[in-house]
Amino acid sequence: MPTKEEVGRRIKLARFRQDMTLKEVAVRSGMSATHISEIERGRTSPTIGALERISKALGERPAHFVEETAYSLAVLTRRTDRTKIYFCDPHEQVIEVEAVTRTVPWSMTRIVRDITKPGMITGRPPALGEIVVLCVCGMLRFEIEGFSTVLREGDTIHFSLTKGFEFENVGDEPAESISIATLAANTGW
Numbered sequence: 262m263p264t265k266e267e268v269g270r271r272i273k274l275a276r277f278r279q280d281m282t283l284k285e286v287a288v289r290s291g292m293s294a295t296h297i298s299e300i301e302r303g304r305t306s307p308t309i310g311a312l313e314r315i316s317k318a319l320g321e322r323p324a325h326f327v328e329e330t331a332y333s334l335a336v337l338t339r340r341t342d343r344t345k346i347y348f349c350d351p352h353e354q355v356i357e358v359e360a361v362t363r364t365v366p367w368s369m370t371r372i373v374r375d376i377t378k379p380g381m382i383t384g385r386p387p388a389l390g391e392i393v394v395l396c397v398c399g400m401l402r403f404e405i406e407g408f409s410t411v412l413r414e415g416d417t418i419h420f421s422l423t424k425g426f427e428f429e430n431v432g433d434e435p436a437e438s439i440s441i442a443t444l445a446a447n448t449g450w
Contacts (some may be wrong), residue, residue: 262327262410266303268312272300274367280389289318298414338363346373350383351425361439369443377401377430381417384427389445393419395426399436403428412438 263271276286283301287294292314298313299305305318316323342411344360359371369390377383377399386406394403396412406424406447411431420426422442430436 262329264303265300268306268326268347269301271301272297272307272315272319275321276301278334278445279319281319284317286318290314320441325365334367336363336365351386351427352383354383356383358440362428363442369444371440371444373442375438377428377436377438379433379435381449383428385422385425387425388422388442388446390422391420392403392422392440392442394439395439397437397439399430399434400432401428401436401438402431404418 276283281289282287282295283294286292286297290297292311294440295312296305297315300307300311306423312323312326316326320381334415338361342363346358348356350356358375361374362368362370364371394401395417396414398414401412403412403418403422404427406426410418412418
């Protein structure tokens with residue numbers, strides 16, 4: 262079991278990832294901001310009930326705050342350790358991408374590798390954050406709130422995620438891209 266200081270640190274990091282104030286967590290959890298602050302600073306341990314309410318307010322599993330896994334400030338992900346991530350795009354298609362990095366509690370950055378089949382159109386919903394996409398091979402057309410461009414091998418695009426975006430493989434071959442997203446909140450990406 263992590264120390265009360267570590268539990269508090271994990272709660273604070275989760276709150277920052279959600280871009281929430283203590284007051285917002287207090288309102289959502291039905292607890293006082295002062296009590297949540299005391300927990301975050303490691304001055305007191307949360308009860309099971311308090312941990313459940315805070316977890317729900319932050320959109321996290323309660324176990325996330327108390328599991329034994331210790332996260333280093335440097336996390337290595339070997340090619341063989343990469344995992345697949347599945348999500349529904351705005352068109353309700355199930356999309357599979359490869360997570361190039363692991364999810365760690367202190368990070369708001371996600372790096373994924375995506376292979377898009379010819380003619381496939383997909384997108385991502387609005388989120389608080391930004392993204393850089395590198396086209397490794399193929400041709401991808403991006404639509405970002407009225408702006409349209411085609412990326413070819415070696416091209417990059419950097420944009421805000423506040424309006425979401427769509428992209429399409431406009432080539433005859435599969436297109437590979439690497440995306441680096443920094444998200445202000447846990448969006449399920």
